[in-house]
Amino acid sequence: MATRKVFDDLQEQVSKKLEVINSIEDINLFRAEILGKNGKLNKLVSELTKEELREVGRVIKEVKEELTVILDKKSEELVSSVKIDLTIPGVPHKSGSLHLVTQAIDEISAIFERLGFVRRRYREIDTDWYAAEGLNIPKDHPARDDQETFYVSDNIVLTAHTSNGQLREMELVKTPPIKMVNIGKTYRRQSDVSHTPMFHQFEGLLIDKDVTIGDLVGVCTAFAQSYFGKERKIRLRPHHFQFTEPSFEVDITCGICNGTGKIGEDKCRLCKSGWLELGGAGMVHPNVLRNGGIDPAIYNGFAFGWGVERVLMMKSGVSIADIRDIYSSDIRYLEQF
Amino acid sequence: MDLLLPYSLLKEHLETEASFDEVCNALTLTGPTVDRVRDAGDDKVMEIEVITNRVDAASAYGIAREAAACLPEFGHKAEVKPLSVYEGEINGDENISVQILDQSLITKVMAVVIDDIKVAPSDNATVDLLEKMEIRAINNVVDITNELTARLGVPVHAFDFDKISQEKMIIRESNKGEQIKLLDGTTVKLAGKDIVIEDGNRRLIDLCGVMGGELSQIDENTSRVLLWVPIYEPRRIRRTSLYAQKRTLASQIFEKNPDKGIVESVLRMGVKMLIERASGKVNSKIWKFGEEIEMRSLPLSFDRVRTVLGQDLSDLEMTSILNRLGFEVSKGENKAMVTVPSYRLHDVEIEEDLIEEILRIYGYFRITPTIPTVNISELAPSPLLKKEIEIKKWLASRGFNEVMNYSLNNSKLYKDFGYDVEKLVKVTNPLSEDFEVMRPALLPGIVQSYEANIGKTKDIWLYELSNVYLANEDNDALPSEISSLCIISNNQDYKEFKGEIDLLLKKLGLMDITYSTDNRVGYSQVVALRYADKLIGYIGQLENRFLRQREVVTIPWIAEIELETVIAIENDKLGYKLLPKYTPVKLDLTIATDLLVGEAINKIKKSDSRIYSVSYLGSYQNKQSYSIEFYDPQEVLTIDIAKKTLGKIEEQFLL
Numbered sequence: 001m002a003t004r005k006v007f008d009d010l011q012e013q014v015s016k017k018l019e020v021i022n023s024i025e026d027i028n029l030f031r032a033e034i035l036g037k038n039g040k041l042n043k044l045v046s047e048l049t050k051e052e053l054r055e056v057g058r059v060i061k062e063v064k065e066e067l068t069v070i071l072d073k074k075s076e077e078l079v080s081s082v083k084i085d086l087t088i089p090g091v092p093h094k095s096g097s098l099h100l101v102t103q104a105i106d107e108i109s110a111i112f113e114r115l116g117f118v119r120r121r122y123r124e125i126d127t128d129w130y131a132a133e134g135l136n137i138p139k140d141h142p143a144r145d146d147q148e149t150f151y152v153s154d155n156i157v158l159t160a161h162t163s164n165g166q167l168r169e170m171e172l173v174k175t176p177p178i179k180m181v182n183i184g185k186t187y188r189r190q191s192d193v194s195h196t197p198m199f200h201q202f203e204g205l206l207i208d209k210d211v212t213i214g215d216l217v218g219v220c221t222a223f224a225q226s227y228f229g230k231e232r233k234i235r236l237r238p239h240h241f242q243f244t245e246p247s248f249e250v251d252i253t254c255g256i257c258n259g260t261g262k263i264g265e266d267k268c269r270l271c272k273s274g275w276l277e278l279g280g281a282g283m284v285h286p287n288v289l290r291n292g293g294i295d296p297a298i299y300n301g302f303a304f305g306w307g308v309e310r311v312l313m314m315k316s317g318v319s320i321a322d323i324r325d326i327y328s329s330d331i332r333y334l335e336q337f
Numbered sequence: 338m339d340l341l342l343p344y345s346l347l348k349e350h351l352e353t354e355a356s357f358d359e360v361c362n363a364l365t366l367t368g369p370t371v372d373r374v375r376d377a378g379d380d381k382v383m384e385i386e387v388i389t390n391r392v393d394a395a396s397a398y399g400i401a402r403e404a405a406a407c408l409p410e411f412g413h414k415a416e417v418k419p420l421s422v423y424e425g426e427i428n429g430d431e432n433i434s435v436q437i438l439d440q441s442l443i444t445k446v447m448a449v450v451i452d453d454i455k456v457a458p459s460d461n462a463t464v465d466l467l468e469k470m471e472i473r474a475i476n477n478v479v480d481i482t483n484e485l486t487a488r489l490g491v492p493v494h495a496f497d498f499d500k501i502s503q504e505k506m507i508i509r510e511s512n513k514g515e516q517i518k519l520l521d522g523t524t525v526k527l528a529g530k531d532i533v534i535e536d537g538n539r540r541l542i543d544l545c546g547v548m549g550g551e552l553s554q555i556d557e558n559t560s561r562v563l564l565w566v567p568i569y570e571p572r573r574i575r576r577t578s579l580y581a582q583k584r585t586l587a588s589q590i591f592e593k594n595p596d597k598g599i600v601e602s603v604l605r606m607g608v609k610m611l612i613e614r615a616s617g618k619v620n621s622k623i624w625k626f627g628e629e630i631e632m633r634s635l636p637l638s639f640d641r642v643r644t645v646l647g648q649d650l651s652d653l654e655m656t657s658i659l660n661r662l663g664f665e666v667s668k669g670e671n672k673a674m675v676t677v678p679s680y681r682l683h684d685v686e687i688e689e690d691l692i693e694e695i696l697r698i699y700g701y702f703r704i705t706p707t708i709p710t711v712n713i714s715e716l717a718p719s720p721l722l723k724k725e726i727e728i729k730k731w732l733a734s735r736g737f738n739e740v741m742n743y744s745l746n747n748s749k750l751y752k753d754f755g756y757d758v759e760k761l762v763k764v765t766n767p768l769s770e771d772f773e774v775m776r777p778a779l780l781p782g783i784v785q786s787y788e789a790n791i792g793k794t795k796d797i798w799l800y801e802l803s804n805v806y807l808a809n810e811d812n813d814a815l816p817s818e819i820s821s822l823c824i825i826s827n828n829q830d831y832k833e834f835k836g837e838i839d840l841l842l843k844k845l846g847l848m849d850i851t852y853s854t855d856n857r858v859g860y861s862q863v864v865a866l867r868y869a870d871k872l873i874g875y876i877g878q879l880e881n882r883f884l885r886q887r888e889v890v891t892i893p894w895i896a897e898i899e900l901e902t903v904i905a906i907e908n909d910k911l912g913y914k915l916l917p918k919y920t921p922v923k924l925d926l927t928i929a930t931d932l933l934v935g936e937a938i939n940k941i942k943k944s945d946s947r948i949y950s951v952s953y954l955g956s957y958q959n960k961q962s963y964s965i966e967f968y969d970p971q972e973v974l975t976i977d978i979a980k981k982t983l984g985k986i987e988e989q990f991l992l
Contacts (some may be wrong), residue, residue: 094736094796101741102729109718113682115708119718124744125762127814140572148852150745150764150772156762158775177711185744185804189768197772198743207712210646213696218706236701238368238693244686248701249370283645286689300645326457327741328698329786331384333795334738 004056006044007063009035014025014067018074024082027051027075034067041067097335100326101200105183108202111226112181117204120182122165130164131157134291135243148189150155150197158187161305162203163243166284169205170292176299178207183308193322200308207284207301208295213246216302218282224252228315231257235275244282246301251275256315276314279306338589340369340385340395343377343469344489350401353415353542355408357381365696367407369394382469392593393680396490398594402680406661407698420489422605423612429620431498433563438509439627442532443545445597445627446567447604450498450615453479454478456557459614475891478555478562481610491566491603492587494543496553498561503537508545517541518551519583531577532569546574546591561620562611566604568597568627597630598679619739636672637691645692647707648698659691684760693724719920722821724845724904729802729820731844735837737798737824742782744804750781753883755858762806762816775806779823780859780897784883786826787893791884797893798826804898822898825879825890834894838876842866845903847873849942852935859883864933869905874898921949921968922979928990929960937961944986947974 014034021027034040043054045060098106109119123130128139136142150158165182183202191197204219217236224234230257236248251261254271261267261274268274281304286296309326323331344357353360358722361371361383368393375382387395394403397831403419408415431450437443457477458464463484464474472483478495486492498504525544527533532545542553543895546569555562571594578588604623611617639652656666663678664685677685685691717723729739747770748758762775776782790797800823807817842850847868853863855875863877876896881886884892930937938951941963949968956962965986967979 057684060479071682094798096733096735096737096798097739098733099731099739099741102739106726116710116712116716118713119722121719121722124818125806127815128708140575147789148771150768152762152816154815157816171614173713174409176714177707179711179713187745197768198745202361206709206711208709210644212645212704212707213701214647214704214707215709217701218708221706222708235366236704237365237370238389238697238701239370244690246696247685281338281701283689286687290913320666327743329740329742329789329799331738331790331797331799334740 004059005086007056007059010040010044011063011067016300018070021074021079021084024075026076027071027078031071032076034071035064047054065262095149095335097337100312100337101308103337104308104315105200105202107227108223108311109183111223112202112204114226115222117179117206120165120169120180121184122162122168123180124159124185125156126159126164126188128155130167131159131161131286133232134167134288135163136285136287136291137196137242141242150187150189159184160188161186162201163303163305165203165242166205166303167292168205168290170289170294174293176207176209176294176301178205178301182326189325196309196323198327201305202308203303203305205284205301205303207289207299208292211283211297213283213302216248218305219302220228220250220278220281220304226313228255230254231258233280236281239280239282241280241282243285243288244280245285247282248276250281250306252278252314271307278311278314279304281305288305338387338395338586339372340383340387340400341470342383342384342385342397342400342487343466344381346466347383347400347404350398350420350488351404351415352418352794353404353408353413355411355413355415359413360404363411363413364404366399366702367410367700368403369400371405377469380469380886389593390591390684392595392683395490395590395593395595396486398599399490399680399913401710402663406658406663409661410658410700411697420602420606421609422602423609423619423621424605427605427608427621427623429621429622431621432504433506433624434504435506435508435624435626438507441780442510442573443508443626444568444570444572445600446564446565446625447600447952448563448624449604449608449619451562451564451611451615452560452620452622453618454560454562454611454615456555456559456615463614475986476557477615478559481607481614484610485603485607486586489599489603489606490590491568491599492546493603493607494549494565494567495555496542496561496563496565497551497555497559498758499559500553501536501542501563505537506542507535509533509535511541515642516542519544519548520551520554520632521548522551525581525583527577528580530573531580532573532935532976544567544577544581544583547578547581547588548858548916549598562615562617564598564604564607564611566607568595571739594621594631594683596680596682597627600627630682632679633677633682633686634674635677635685635688635691636669637666637675637688638672641688642692642695643761646699646704648703648705650695651891654699655695658695662694662698664694672868689882705978717866721901721904725802725820725900728841728900729800730843731788732802732824735838736796737800737826737839740783740786740799740801741803742776742779742801743772744775744806746774746776746782747771747773748832750785751777754778754781760808762808777807778805778897779803780895781883783823783825783895784859784879788829788884796827798824798828800824820904821873822900824896824898826895827893831894836869837874838896841898841905842868842873846883847903847906849939850935851939852933853932860879861892861944862986864935868903871902871906872899873903873906915970917968919968919973921966921972922976923964923966924976924979924982924983925954925962925964926987927960928987930990934961938963940989941986944989945982947982 042287056322141258150162162182169180233253235251238245239249241247254276256270257268259262259274285303289296355867360656365371369382375383393399405415405417459477461482467474482493482495488908511531511533515527518524533541534543536609542550569591571592575592616981621867650764659666667674717777752758802822804818805821824832851867852864857863860877861880866874874897881892949966952964954962967974
């Protein structure tokens with residue numbers, strides 16, 4: 001039949017053309033030419049009379065399918081013949097980064113949020129009252145030795161610890177329960193491989209009725225295990241801070257030697273007999289509670305204050321040789337995190 | 338402060354069957370921490386951390402007391418050995434003449450004169466002992482004073498009695514500017530109000546509590562020694578040693594208020610040693626000054642201890658612990674009464690202190706951890722804190738690296754940027770001039786960060802989101818701490834940089850920002866950004882002169898955002914734009930205007946509510962071209978209607 005031949009001709013035309021096509025662009029163009037809305041196949045079909053259409057209706061479907069198959073096959077061949085080395089180094093869009101300290105603060109924040117502590121950020125520059133005297137550290141006291149404080153005036157200091165947040169929080173909330181973590185910048189007159197003049201601390205405070213040391217151990221353990229790992233343990237050692245009584249130093253088992261203090265036969269170089277110092281803690285001193293407007297006969301509580309950079313360096317396990325590197329602006333360093 | 342204690346010395350004061358490791362472990366867990374251990378032949382030297390309030394543990398005897406109190410808790414027997422002191426009568430012909438001009442300067446002192454002293458080098462055992470404690474052996478007499486300090490924790494002084502003019506001593510306050518030549522050969526000018534001793538010829542012979550004077554020092558000819566065992570007023574000692582920069586062991590002990598109760602034992606042990614090692618003979622009565630020690634008794638509720646502990650602990654156990662620590666316990670009606678030993682008077686003042694004593698010996702490691710489940714009503718962080726971290730994460734995901742610079746910087750940096758240095762928040766005791774003032778802005782610091790990367794990284798896109806500090810006009814009021822954001826980028830394509838800023842502001846709910854040209858130090862060109870007439874920031878290009886390297890090819894773009902203003906702006910535009918049901922009609926428009934493109938776009942958008950979008954095509958001289966899409970959800974717009982609307986818009990610009 002005449003019509004059938006027309007379709008056969010079309011198929012032959014396509015086969016011939018396919019032998020010379022050798023680019024993906026061309027095969028796509030050709031495909032549209034043949035199978036497109038205004039393509040050759042549809043044009044042919046539109047030229048058929050009603051009678052002819054009835055006769056070759058099914059054939060059209062078969063032809064279309066056949067053409068699609070050979071066109072697709074050619075298309076695939078061309079695509080798959082463009083072989084590239086899939087292992088070449090990638091060139092991504094510019095990648096940004098959060099600062100290491102921001103990441104640490106974010107993670108620390110989240111852990112305490114889960115424990116039900118509200119996140120605060122109190123003043124970096126505060127009066128001597130909030131920074132020391134109100135915390136039971138009188139002027140001329142030897143305890144002031146431990147913090148080399150920057151002074152803005154006789155009465156205004158750059159806080160050397162986030163403990164001013166304790167008094168501020170007590171004044172804010174007024175009636176216990178009080179449960180907060182204050183994370184902010186702190187300053188000390190020190191600059192060497194393990195100290196920067198500006199650094200960050202996080203300070204936890206919980207005040208309620210009948211708070212126990214067990215509660216303090218529980219919260220510190222929860223933090224330590226969330227941040228450093230489930231297998232880590234903490235211990236408290238007696239210490240002294242003017243604003244807590246009893247006071248403790250909190251240690252955590254060393255991640256390198258697993259708390260044994262030894263690596264094989266040798267002493268572990270990172271820790272002191274299997275333990276690393278995390279920071280200070282204690283039960284809030286009754287004078288501090290009173291200064292914050294809380295009655296120590298009814299309420300008591302615990303507090304702890306630790307260094308963000310410190311826990312950061314302990315977590316990475318990578319010994320950052322010089323803490324001052326943390327504040328580098330070199331992108332080659334920043335983008336590693 | 339750190340104490341170096343040879344284990345051999347400790348064993349002279351402590352009787353126990355516990356091993357060395359067990360002793361160190363027990364001490365560390367319940368009291369003074371043994372930080373490190375040094376090997377010293379067949380002996381070991383313990384490096385012990387003595388905390389500020391435990392000066393009673395700053396000696397071999399003090400550590401022995403602690404060990405005897407805590408070792409039984411670990412199942413080991415332990416006892417403090419009695420002190421080996423001169424038991425005989427102390428009497429003689431020598432007369433000690435001391436005048437104390439101000440009795441607040443010294444709380445207790447005992448002194449005695451020993452004659453027939455023969456000064457010679459100490460024996461090997463003594464030299465060895467002192468070396469282990471990093472103390473230089475000098476001669477038998479001086480070495481005895483150092484050994485007494487190490488054993489009993491009260492720094493004693495030995496005067497050459499012959500060198501004290503008229504054998505007269507006056508203890509007084511120093512005057513400002515007075516000078517004294519010390520044992521170490523240095524001469525110190527005093528601030529005044531220090532505790533000093535002058536002799537009969539008004540010569541200063543002792544800087545009390547800190548270091549002895551050269552004038553009265555022991556030398557090889559000394560034959561009469563005045564052994565002096567004092568307890569000075571702690572605050573003055575601290576001030577003197579800090580001012581004179583002489584943080585001697587003696588000053589570190591005296592400033593912490595050591596035990597008055599042991600003074601006589603120290604004297605008698607000293608006498609014994611001087612007799613045995615320097616062939617001395619006691620030749621005076623004990624000269625003493627100082628009130629009787631006032632004993633202190635504190636009430637203690639055993640129930641309260643159990644509450645704080647959160648576990649069971651019997652009254653009996655608690656009493657036993659207190660007794661081992663030297664506290665006497667007597668039962669009262671409701672509470673027990675506990676008497677504080679003299680060597681803990683400086684530190685145990687309230688019931689909480691007693692609770693600490695019991696619990697630390699009991700062992701904090703025995704405490705079962707619990708999680709407090711009390712809930713507070715307000716748990717959400719402030720909007721500022723919430724938004725800050727969102728913005729930081731957003732910018733990081735967009736390809737910017739966050740930097741964190743020190744808040745303290747060199748005042749010169751801000752002077753260059755046009756800040757009046759006098760108005761900045763200044764530190765009165767800076768570490769160096771690099772940490773002198775608190776930054777009033779982030780820009781200068783971030784420019785330094787930018788420079789640090791030139792030549793090292795090709796794409797330098799940085800941001801810093803942090804506090805800046807503005808001084809309060811009232812010097813007594815606290816400075817303001819304001820959260821700010823600064824972004825810098827060497828992206829060659831300004832449109833991309835501006836796009837990032839637009840996107841950031843959009844994310845914060847601020848669309849339709851208005852612009853105005855402005856002037857600002859640091860920028861070669863800049864526009865101010867406003868939202869609803871509130872200033873929210875600036876965007877522009879850095880002025881070339883702020884980059885110290887001259888061969889710089891690209892001058893970076895910068896943006897400063899007033900973060901607190903932005904976050905305070907209430908906007909809950911959580912809605913979304915409905916997608917058009919039919920294709921909007923798109924028409925191009927070219928206008929001649931002097932307005933900034935941003936302003937022109939705002940004007941166009943405001944002119945008709947059926948404008949769906951405005952795209953900027955480009956500018957040539959003062960002509961600007963836009964592509965405007967028209968859409969009305971209520972009716973399908975025809976091209977004619979759109980053209981008419983376009984005409985009206987055009988008219989606005991012709992006015």
